[in-house]
Amino acid sequence: MKGFILDLDGTLYDGDAPIPYAPEFIQWLRDNSYPYLYVTNNSSRTPEQVAAHLRKAGINALPEEVLTSSQAAALYMKERNIGKHVYAIGEIGLKQALQEVGFKIVEEGEQPDFVVQGIDREFSYSKLAHAVRFIRSGAAFVLTNPDHLLPMNGEVHPGAGSIAASIERASQTEPTIIGKPSPIIMNYAIAKLGLPFNQIWVVGDNLQTDIQGGLAAGCRTALVLTGLVSRGTLAEYEQRTGVHAELVCDHLMKLAEALSDKAD
Template sequence: MKKFKGYLIDLDGTMYRGSEPIASAADFINALNKKNIPYLFLTNNSTSTPENVSDRLNQMNITSTSRHVITSSLATAKFIKHQKSDANCFVIGEEGLYKALQQEGLTISEEAYGSDYVVVGLDRGVTYKKIAEACIAIRAGAEFISTNRDVSIPTEHGLLPGNGAITSVIEVSTGKHPIYIGKPETIIMNEAISELGVAKQDIVMVGDNYDTDILAGINSGIDTLMVFTGVTPYHEYSSFDKKPNYHVKNLSEWIDHI
């Protein structure tokens, strides 16, 4: 069995479900730490900051620092910075997105019209007025960026609209398609691979969601390890067009391969 030198790891459904850690998640991370194998957590969540995420992991006894966390907001901010380091951004989103953009030194514009970028992340306080302003700015030429395609987010109240659903209002109204950043896109993956500092052939992407985690790995040309502790049920395995390189029912089965 191949020994990987770097791990990219999904969170929801792989490390925890809601507020509950998944069995063996802490042991899995401890095994990586013990062998000094670098890893990063990769989440499409755009509302939390890396600090919020690592606090949550630590509360579940899963070792992490904020530097272990790449959110779709962080990857979005880095992507925009590469394109235009003094960009002016009109933002629909929450704290995680605002802070990520500010930390990259980008300007947050109160005025949509005339901004360089309209950046959309999940915003549970979004208004019609803000969406309308975003549409006008995009029609006037602003670049349209969206943190991720997720159409719904699992909560204790049920499946609520995700950022992909919010983004669709603007997409449908303007007829313009955004650049998506989060998994399964390669943009967030390239950011993570470069941050990890390990050659691509030695990295594995670990996750429970075929459509985001596993396709992200496949799309970016790295190996994939699928776990069945989250959204994609095991019985769907046979229907995958492109299979993950490895799959386990849960992470405990993989620890010996680290």
């Protein structure tokens, strides 16, 4: 039985618009009863918001089909079992994920067990100073995802990794990275699918996050040329990153055709 870990931006949608053949690919998965999971490095949205965004792009998604880097970070921290108090730099997706597994989000005056950071479009010097003080006083430093740039409306904006760089530099402490290409989020996705890792295809448009994350977790990998990488830039990206996907397809239904010829 094949299973699928699916990237979102550049793979299933571009902004609010579906990538060509994305709805058809999801229908192909359903018609064949292949289990799948939408896995995103986006830490700002809740699973409900991610599913709503997918529905807006023409894909009838459910919140339980979504795994965000915030959810994975909360699970990782809970499993560490070193305390329930956390200083959170992030938005609603991160804070909801933490509260759902029993964490108490503290303010600036109380020493936490963790400092966890995701994208925060209201990041400030005060938040930086408190995070650094807490980490230097012993709090574990967790980063939802390492993306330095965030594509938005045809432009790029600083991402969670850019904020983390300032905290890491000042605290002199490297964070535990949860999101792709870290195997941490991939292993949670694999466990949720309930299949052996070598039966799961990681599908995405980014060699450095989606494909590298799949390779790190021992999964099979498929790059679709509908987002970051095109047919014309593929060789350049492969040379620069040193990452190669098992399959490279122009779009998702080409992937479906290729996988239909492969045994489960």
